[in-house]
Amino acid sequence: MAGKASGKPRLLSGGNPQIPKGDGDAPVQAYLDAMPEWKREVGLALDDLIVRTVPDVRKAVRWNSPFYGIEGNGWFLSFHCFTRSVKVTWLNGSSLDPLPPGESKHERVRYLDIHEDDKLDEKLIATWIGQAAELPGDELV
Template identity: 45%
Template sequence: MSVASPLSTQQVSELVMANRAIRAPYYRADHDEGVRFTDLEKGLQWGADVVPALIDLFWVAEDTRDDHPDGWVGFARHWRGATLRVEFDLFSELDDSEPILVVNAISGREGQEAVVDEAFGEIELPEQVPTQQEWEERQKRYQAARRNDTTDGSAAVRAYIAALPGWKREVAARFDDVVQHAVPNVRRAVKYHQPFYGIEAEGWFAAFSAFSKHVKLSFVCETYLEPVPPSGTGPERQALDLKETDTMDEEQVASWIRQAATDPGMGW
């Protein structure tokens, strides 16, 4: 499926069910200031709320903000009665026919017949509200699609890296390059909301995650690496934390990657 403009709610659903949706590194789940939904006050969750909403958006339009050239906004009715507003970008590459849907934020809106949005004005709501059972069934279909997906997730990892800001994006891109050169047959995937690297049918051997002041490069191995990386609490959690002012020793990182790849510490 290639996405044409304007984007349809059906196309969004198809991308999600094709396992081409990820959570952005700095994804937000909140409510508008001053808006309170008693039934949702514990927070909106990715699997339980965002994914079922994306599968059944009733309205979608391009983001009107100048700093979101690839951005979109969609609305869905929640089974608890609230309306969910989902912000996402479409990351596409010339060699990839289907884009990756990168969800940046989800928030609540109140209203029974219509909601008022700061960017799009008044939006009429559909009369039909999904049941809790329908909502949970969407989530189950998505989880089944994810389990059955055997394609390489390189596009999703590149989309994740592109969503990182400034120096963190540069560190992540360099790490990705080092992994590719050290293990040419590497498989990629975004799991647990962070990029992972593995060898098919053998396991995952590396990952990275971005924090407020550093990027953590993790080596997932059954045994300790040589020399032992400076961070971590066990063989499967050995890591190197890089701050903005740090320089990556690519030769040493490549050595750790090759060692971890010979003995992956996380099952496929």
């Protein structure tokens, strides 16, 4: 298959898996399976936490990133592999309390960078997930 070596998706800059656009859990699982090294553990933990917090979450892959949303309410979260971090994008993050730490040039967006040795604050992240899922999301993806 084009773009694949040994049956695995090609890794783009920063180790981000190249996964075709698709809706549902299958393309998200393909992305998670292809995440390199420690980043895969972070991705699996995020996906699990999102599903536990929002059982009816909608999933898709867009722009080589998994997206999570609520049907009819838009997308609220995505993440992406970079060389030294997994960047969680809160698409409505400026409305979360407390604010996620990373600022964006986009007024509504906030970020959380997770590095290799970081311990996930599951309680805080679950709080953000729950809040974000209840707010209007982004339908542009």
